[in-house]
Amino acid sequence: MNIPVSVFSxxxxxxxxxxxxxxxxxxxxxxxxxxxxELIVKSGxxxxxxxxxxxxxxxxxxxxxxxxxLAAAIELLHTATLIHDDLIDGSLLRRGxxxxxxxxxxxxxxxxxxxxxxxxxxxxxxxxxxxxxxIFSQTLATIVNGEITQLxxxxxxxxxxxxxxxIYAKTASLFETSAWTAxxxxxxxxxxxxxxxxxxxxxxxxFQIIDDILDFTGDxxxxxxxxxxxxxxxxxxxxxxxxxxxxxxxxEVLQILQGDCPSSDExxxxxxxxxxxxxxxxxxxxxxxxxxQARVHLESQPPSSERHSLETLASFIxxxxx
Numbered sequence: 084m085n086i087p088v089s090v091f092s093x094x095x096x097x098x099x100x101x102x103x104x105x106x107x108x109x110x111x112x113x114x115x116x117x118x119x120x121e122l123i124v125k126s127g128x129x130x131x132x133x134x135x136x137x138x139x140x141x142x143x144x145x146x147x148x149x150x151x152x153l154a155a156a157i158e159l160l161h162t163a164t165l166i167h168d169d170l171i172d173g174s175l176l177r178r179g180x181x182x183x184x185x186x187x188x189x190x191x192x193x194x195x196x197x198x199x200x201x202x203x204x205x206x207x208x209x210x211x212x213x214x215x216x217x218i219f220s221q222t223l224a225t226i227v228n229g230e231i232t233q234l235x236x237x238x239x240x241x242x243x244x245x246x247x248x249x250i251y252a253k254t255a256s257l258f259e260t261s262a263w264t265a266x267x268x269x270x271x272x273x274x275x276x277x278x279x280x281x282x283x284x285x286x287x288x289x290f291q292i293i294d295d296i297l298d299f300t301g302d303x304x305x306x307x308x309x310x311x312x313x314x315x316x317x318x319x320x321x322x323x324x325x326x327x328x329x330x331x332x333x334x335e336v337l338q339i340l341q342g343d344c345p346s347s348d349e350x351x352x353x354x355x356x357x358x359x360x361x362x363x364x365x366x367x368x369x370x371x372x373x374x375x376q377a378r379v380h381l382e383s384q385p386p387s388s389e390r391h392s393l394e395t396l397a398s399f400i401x402x403x404x405x
Contacts, residue, residue, distance in 0.1 A: 238317025258287025311354030
């Protein structure tokens with residue numbers, strides 16, 4: 084996913100400042116730590132979370148210096164979670180480049196992620212807002228608790244509420260924080276702050292649903308895993324949940340509903356059925372509902388280039404190729 088040029092152009096200079104601030108967090112640290120963070124930052128990435136922070140902050144007239152600092156904190160937090168996630172998942176590539184754990188020992192990788200978490204927290208504190216610091220630490224706890232819950236929960240869980248809780252922890256919580264904290268450091272009223280929080284939450288939920296759809300419809304080389312990769316690991320996402328609801332009597336579905344994950348051959352068959360079913364369209368419609376709700380939360384703001392970019396960004400999330 085490439086952020087639309089019209090959106091990115093508004094914050095391009097700020098994003099460069101954000102990346103410079105991220106890289107500066109290893110100044111006077113161990114050379115290998117500096118090299119690792121430089122590799123990670125320069126490997127690219129969508130920078131969608133700091134883009135949201137910057138656009139919301141500019142729209143609400145937040146102080147520029149604190150806004151850039153907050154955006155860097157948000158992206159460093161995201162970076163730290165990716166470092167740990169790649170190690171937990173055993174991923175050797177990200178964006179076509181070797182992950183840190185593909186080159187370093189598990190211990191070194193964990194410590195690097197810990198360092199990045201610490202520097203993200205330091206930058207969040209530099210925003211000089213107690214509410215921001217509380218939300219930042221709460222978001223980190225939500226992300227980690229979500230990962231632990233997923234690791235220790237049984238596979239092939241079919242409860243829709245469980246799915247929504249999981250994608251909130253995994254993805255939407257940080258999108259929510261990206262918009263919410265930007266509003267908090269601005270002179271905005273409480274109603275506006277809550278609207279921005281809800282905007283971030285809604286687009287974050289939609290973003291993860293689309294990612295889960297692409298797990299079934301995307302190019303395996305592009306997404307870095309086989310079609311239906313989550314389901315093959317016992318992780319039911321929205322397309323699979325819709326399929327189970329609509330095909331409760333099929334043998335593979337009955338097996339899942341009884342608490343057992345299908346065999347490898349049965350999973351191959353189930354993945355093919357989901358890809359050919361209406362479940363993909365139904366999941367996409369759900370993501371679109373979240374996006375429409377997100378756009379409503381922007382309507383209270385007067386027309387501006389930033390509001391337009393936030394609306395464009397929301398729409399683009401569900402327009403990615405399926």
